[in-house]
Amino acid sequence: MNRGTTSPALPLPPAAGGRREGDPPGRRSWAAFDGPFGLESGTDLPDVRLAYETWGHLAPDGANAVLVLHALTGDSHAAGPAGPGHPSAGWWDALIGPGRALDTDRWFVVAPNVLGGCQGSTGPSSRRSDGTRWGAAFPRLTVRDQVAAEARLADCLGIGRWAAVIGGSMGGMRALEWAVSRPGRTGSLLVLAAPAASTAEQIAWGSMQIAAIRNDPGWQGGRYHDAPPGSGPHRGLGLARRIAHVTYRSEAELDTRFGRRAQPGELPARGGRYQVESYLDHHADKLVRRFDAGSYVVLTQAMNAHDVGRGRGGTARALRRAGMPALIAGIDSDRLYPPAQQAEAAALLPGADHLRVIESPYGHDGFLIETEQVGALVRELLPPPHRPGPPGTDRRPLPLECP
Numbered sequence: 001m002n003r004g005t006t007s008p009a010l011p012l013p014p015a016a017g018g019r020r021e022g023d024p025p026g027r028r029s030w031a032a033f034d035g036p037f038g039l040e041s042g043t044d045l046p047d048v049r050l051a052y053e054t055w056g057h058l059a060p061d062g063a064n065a066v067l068v069l070h071a072l073t074g075d076s077h078a079a080g081p082a083g084p085g086h087p088s089a090g091w092w093d094a095l096i097g098p099g100r101a102l103d104t105d106r107w108f109v110v111a112p113n114v115l116g117g118c119q120g121s122t123g124p125s126s127r128r129s130d131g132t133r134w135g136a137a138f139p140r141l142t143v144r145d146q147v148a149a150e151a152r153l154a155d156c157l158g159i160g161r162w163a164a165v166i167g168g169s170m171g172g173m174r175a176l177e178w179a180v181s182r183p184g185r186t187g188s189l190l191v192l193a194a195p196a197a198s199t200a201e202q203i204a205w206g207s208m209q210i211a212a213i214r215n216d217p218g219w220q221g222g223r224y225h226d227a228p229p230g231s232g233p234h235r236g237l238g239l240a241r242r243i244a245h246v247t248y249r250s251e252a253e254l255d256t257r258f259g260r261r262a263q264p265g266e267l268p269a270r271g272g273r274y275q276v277e278s279y280l281d282h283h284a285d286k287l288v289r290r291f292d293a294g295s296y297v298v299l300t301q302a303m304n305a306h307d308v309g310r311g312r313g314g315t316a317r318a319l320r321r322a323g324m325p326a327l328i329a330g331i332d333s334d335r336l337y338p339p340a341q342q343a344e345a346a347a348l349l350p351g352a353d354h355l356r357v358i359e360s361p362y363g364h365d366g367f368l369i370e371t372e373q374v375g376a377l378v379r380e381l382l383p384p385p386h387r388p389g390p391p392g393t394d395r396r397p398l399p400l401e402c403p
């Protein structure tokens with residue numbers, strides 16, 4: 001195991017370095033595990049690197065650690081301002097920080113970039129030991145593989161049991177997999193807008209996005225990473241994002257916001273765009289500039305394969321393994337992961353009483369937008385102590401090296 005600091009936009013430093021006591025909060029680091037790292041498919045990755053960010057300080061007994069897991073196109077920058085390597089502020093910045101729902105004066109928050117991603121963790125755009133990029137040769141991953149890698153990271157950080165594992169969408173799939181596969185390491189659970197198993201329709205949406213990328217001539221069978229800049233499958237990735245983004249928002253929101261209006265200065269009857277088309281173009285353009293198409297395919301395949309009940313006697317039996325206190329939340333206007341699906345999971349999880357419903361006009365993206373309601377759920381899961389101690393007195397340095 002090695003660790004160091006990096007930014008996804010910068011070349012990795014040699015395998016060395018590490019966090020030191022007193023490091024500023026929001027420190028970005030990475031951990032590399034020597035392989036072979038066995039995958040559910042039966043193949044191996046020769047080595048694995050996970051990028052992660054942390055906020056707060058780990059208590060001497062390691063009991064104040066909270067794992068926060070991002071969605072499909074998210075990354076480890078869950079909190080903090082925009083800056084080098086981070087075009088936007090953290091995606092849950094409103095929730096993580098001193099005095100916020102995930103109070104970093106009390107909790108040590110860890111957010112890894114998912115295995116298969118493209119923001120510092122091993123994925124299709126990473127280089128292999130011979131210097132070539134994985135590209136099409138990158139193996140199929142499952143949510144279980146991603147959680148296994150996160151468990152290796154927890155081992156390395158000396159975190160035997162998370163006080164809570166929290167995630168939305170694809171991050172919620174991983175949170176649920178943590179609870180089912182590692183109940184002894186998952187102290188409590190918050191799953192937002194995520195299913196116990198992807199349905200036919202969810203797989204269908206994902207497969208259309210994968211097809212959009214693969215049908216772009218720039219895909220080149222997945223071997224485009226060393227092609228000249230600009231010749232990759234950008235059009236396909238942009239189309240995938242447009243398809244996905246419609247599923248992330250509600251019909252009512254799109255209608256209220258854009259209706260049939262033309263984009264200012266453009267006339268649809270003369271080849272111009274509707275406002276909603278321009279909006280989708282904008283989101284496609286933004287994603288293409290920050291995300292790798294190969295990672296998009298690998299992560300979407302992992303979401304399509306997601307089924308906590310596979311090989312465990314079915315969903316109901318699998319969920320019964322997870323007895324920790326749990327909150328399962330759905331968004332009332334989510335058409336991608338309808339709340340009724342999560343209500344079934346809530347009914348089956350021993351530690352969850354009933355589905356929590358986030359009210360939002362925004363659809364699936366409500367787990368990113370409705371931070372007040374999400375914060376209330378986090379506070380319910382991790383209530384403030386009756387007598388808080390002075391912040392920052394209980395802390396231990398993270399190990400510089402793992403065995």
Ligand SMILES: CC(=O)SCCNC(=O)CCNC(=O)[C@H](O)C(C)(C)COP(=O)(O)OP(=O)(O)OC[C@H]1O[C@@H](n2cnc3c(N)ncnc32)[C@H](O)[C@@H]1OP(=O)(O)O
Pocket residue numbers: 070071072073074075091248263275276278279280282283286365368369
């Ligand atoms: C866990 C994770 O997923 S982490 C990664 C965070 N997620 C993403 O980045 C996914 C992409 N973004 C989103 O899904 C959303 O922007 C969210 C969820 C982050 C925030 O949602 P909202 O605040 O409702 O933003 P919304 O979807 O309205 O988009 C606003 C953008 O659309 C642009 N826009 C709005 N109308 C139009 C239009 N007619 N034409 C062109 N652009 C438009 C705005 O200018 C704004 O641009 P900017 O983001 O570059 O400043």
Ligand SMILES: N[C@@H](CCO)C(=O)O
Pocket residue numbers: 071072073074168169170248365
């Ligand atoms: N906007 C989110 C939706 C997927 O949950 C993302 O891009 O990751």
